[in-house]
Amino acid sequence: MTQEEENIIVPGRWDLPFRHTAGRIASHFFHALVEKRIIATRCPRCRRVLMPPRPFCERCFVPLDEWVEVKQQGTLEAFTVCYARFTGLPDPPYCLALVKLDGADTALNHLLGEAELEDVERMKETVRIGMRVEAVWRDEREGGIQDIKYFRPLA
Amino acid sequence: MSAKVAIVGIGQTALRTSADDRIYHEHDYEAARLALADAGLDRGDVDTVICSGWDAVDGRTISDMHTAMSSGGYLKDSSHVGEDGIMALAYAYMRIAAGLFDVAMVTAHGHAESSFETVSNVVFDPLFVRPLGQSHLVSLALQANAYAHRYGVSDEQAAGVVVKNRGNGAVNPRTHLRSSVTPEDVLSSDPVCYPLRALHCPPQSVGGVALVLCSEEMTRRISEKPVWVTGIAWAIDSYDLGSKDLTSLSSLSSAAQKAYGMAGISDPLRALDLAELHDITPFHELLAYEALGLAPEGGASRLVEAGDTARGGRLPVNPSGGVVCGNPYGAAGLLRAAEAALQLRGEAGQGQVPGPERALAHGMSAPSGAAARTDCVVIMEGG
Numbered sequence: 001m002t003q004e005e006e007n008i009i010v011p012g013r014w015d016l017p018f019r020h021t022a023g024r025i026a027s028h029f030f031h032a033l034v035e036k037r038i039i040a041t042r043c044p045r046c047r048r049v050l051m052p053p054r055p056f057c058e059r060c061f062v063p064l065d066e067w068v069e070v071k072q073q074g075t076l077e078a079f080t081v082c083y084a085r086f087t088g089l090p091d092p093p094y095c096l097a098l099v100k101l102d103g104a105d106t107a108l109n110h111l112l113g114e115a116e117l118e119d120v121e122r123m124k125e126t127v128r129i130g131m132r133v134e135a136v137w138r139d140e141r142e143g144g145i146q147d148i149k150y151f152r153p154l155a
Numbered sequence: 156m157s158a159k160v161a162i163v164g165i166g167q168t169a170l171r172t173s174a175d176d177r178i179y180h181e182h183d184y185e186a187a188r189l190a191l192a193d194a195g196l197d198r199g200d201v202d203t204v205i206c207s208g209w210d211a212v213d214g215r216t217i218s219d220m221h222t223a224m225s226s227g228g229y230l231k232d233s234s235h236v237g238e239d240g241i242m243a244l245a246y247a248y249m250r251i252a253a254g255l256f257d258v259a260m261v262t263a264h265g266h267a268e269s270s271f272e273t274v275s276n277v278v279f280d281p282l283f284v285r286p287l288g289q290s291h292l293v294s295l296a297l298q299a300n301a302y303a304h305r306y307g308v309s310d311e312q313a314a315g316v317v318v319k320n321r322g323n324g325a326v327n328p329r330t331h332l333r334s335s336v337t338p339e340d341v342l343s344s345d346p347v348c349y350p351l352r353a354l355h356c357p358p359q360s361v362g363g364v365a366l367v368l369c370s371e372e373m374t375r376r377i378s379e380k381p382v383w384v385t386g387i388a389w390a391i392d393s394y395d396l397g398s399k400d401l402t403s404l405s406s407l408s409s410a411a412q413k414a415y416g417m418a419g420i421s422d423p424l425r426a427l428d429l430a431e432l433h434d435i436t437p438f439h440e441l442l443a444y445e446a447l448g449l450a451p452e453g454g455a456s457r458l459v460e461a462g463d464t465a466r467g468g469r470l471p472v473n474p475s476g477g478v479v480c481g482n483p484y485g486a487a488g489l490l491r492a493a494e495a496a497l498q499l500r501g502e503a504g505q506g507q508v509p510g511p512e513r514a515l516a517h518g519m520s521a522p523s524g525a526a527a528r529t530d531c532v533v534i535m536e537g538g
Binding site: 051108 | 270276283293296304346347349398
C-alpha cells in the first residue's frame with residue numbers, strides 16, 4: 001500500500017419508496033383542505049386546539065375526537081428565510097414560517113409567499129414576527145398539506 | 156446517593172473537513188484506542204460498549220451497531236443509540252451505576268459523506284412538514300429568530316458569542332476551525348437561513364470521540380486522575396415545532412434541574428467553574444445560559460457582553476471553542492463532555508481554565524434541530 005494510491009469513492013443515494021398512511025385524523029384534515037376548510041382537534045382536558053390535528057394530546061395523554069374549524073387568517077409566530085442552496089431542499093430564497101391561525105393554540109409549519117425575500121434588508125422591513133397572514137389555496141387540491149399554496153401577508 | 160461513576164479515559168481524533176482515507180467506523184476505532192491508552196486499559200478490560208450514530212448521516216441503517224466492533228465490542232455486551240454520543244454516555248453511566256459492569260466504552264463519530272441539511276430533511280414528518288423544506292438549520296433559524304425578536308437580541312450580540320468561541324478555538328489544537336474572527340467578519344458573512352449567517356453556523360466535521368467510564372471500585376484501582384460524574388440527566392420535548400415556546404429550551408431546563416439536584420447545586424453560576432455547551436448556533440448558546448439558570452430569561456447576551464463567559468470570566472463557557480469551531484454531527488455533544496473532563500484534569504493546553512473543580516457539559520441530540528430536541532446535562536468533578 002503506497003501513499004500515492006488514490007482513495008476510491010463509491011457514489012450512493014437512497015431512493016426508497018414508502019406509502020405513508022395519514023391515518024384517520026390527518027386524513028380528515030386533508031379532506032377538509034380539499035374543501036378549503038382548516039380544522040383542528042380540541043383536547044377535552046386542557047381545551048387547547050391543536051393544529052395540525054393529532055389523535056392524542058401529548059400533555060394530557062388523552063384521545064382527541066372533538067373537531068373545530070379554525071380561521072384562515074393568523075399571526076406569524078416565527079419565520080426564517082433560507083438563502084443558501086442545499087441539495088434536496090427548495091430553491092432559495094424560501095420562507096418557512098410558523099403560523100398560529102385564529103382559533104388554534106399551536107402553530108402550523110408552512111411557507112410564506114408574496115413577500116419580498118430576495119434582498120435581506122428589504123425582507124427585514126416587510127416580513128415581521130407578529131404580522132397577520134392568510135392562507136392562499138391551490139386551484140388543484142389533492143388532500144395534502146400543500147393544498148394550501150402558502151400564507152401571504154394580509155394588507 | 157447513587158453509585159459513583161468516573162470518566163477514566165478520553166480519546167479524540169483530529170477533526171477535519173473530510174477523510175477519504177478511512178471508513179467512518181475507523182474514527183470510532185482510533186478514538187477508542189486513544190481512550191483505552193489514556194485509561195491504561197486494553198480491550199479485554201472492557202465489559203460493555205455503547206455506540207452511537209445517525210443512520211441517514213452515515214448512509215446505512217442501524218449505523219450505531221456497525222461501530223460496535225470498532226469500539227472494542229467483539230463478543231461483549233453492547234447497546235446502541237441513534238442519538239448524539241452524549242446519550243451513549245448516559246446509557247453507559249446507567250449500566251455501571253446499576254452495578255452490572257465495571258468498564259464501559261462510549262463512542263461517537265461525525266462524518267461528511269452527505270450534506271447534513273439534505274439528510275436532516277427526512278427526520279421531519281412526511282405528511283405535514285417535510286415537503287415544505289424543513290431541515291436542521293431551518294428549524295434552528297426559526298427558533299433563533301423567535302428568541303432574538305422576543306428579547307431584542309442584536310446581530311452584534313450574537314456575533315459576540317461567535318467571536319468569543321472562535322477566539323477560544325484558535326488555541327485549541329484538537330478542534331476543527333482554529334482561527335479567530337472579528338465581529339465585522341461575522342456581521343458581513345453570507346446569510347444562510349435568516350437570522351443565521353455563515354459564521355454563525357458550525358462546520359460539518361469529520362472525526363471520532365470516545366470515553367471510558369468506570370465503576371468506583373475499579374476507578375480507585377486503575378486511575379490516578381478520575382473525573383467523577385456527580386450529576387446526569389436528560390429530557391426530550393415536543394416533536395412538533397408549532398407546539399412549543401421557541402423562546403426557551405424547555406428540555407434543557409428540565410434536564411438541568413434534575414442534574415443540579417443530583418449534584419447538590421443550587422446556584423450554578425457560583426457552583427460551576429466552566430461549562431462546555433452545545434452552541435449549535437450563537438443564539439442557542441444564549442438560550443442555553445437561560446435554560447441552565449445562568450441568566451434570567453432574555454438576559455443571556457449581557458453575560459457575554461460583560462465577559463463573564465469568556466475564558467478568564469466568572470464562568471468560562473466553551474473554552475474549547477465549542478461546536479462553532481468543531482462539529483462532528485452525532486459526536487459534538489460527547490465532545491463537550493470530553494473537553495470538560497480534560498479541563499478538570501488540567502490537560503486542556505493553552506485553553507486551560509485555571510484550577511477548575513466542577514464543570515458542566517451539555518449535549519443536544521437533535522438531528523431535527525429545534526424539534527424533538529433531547530438535551531443531556533452532565534456535572535463532573537475532578538478527583
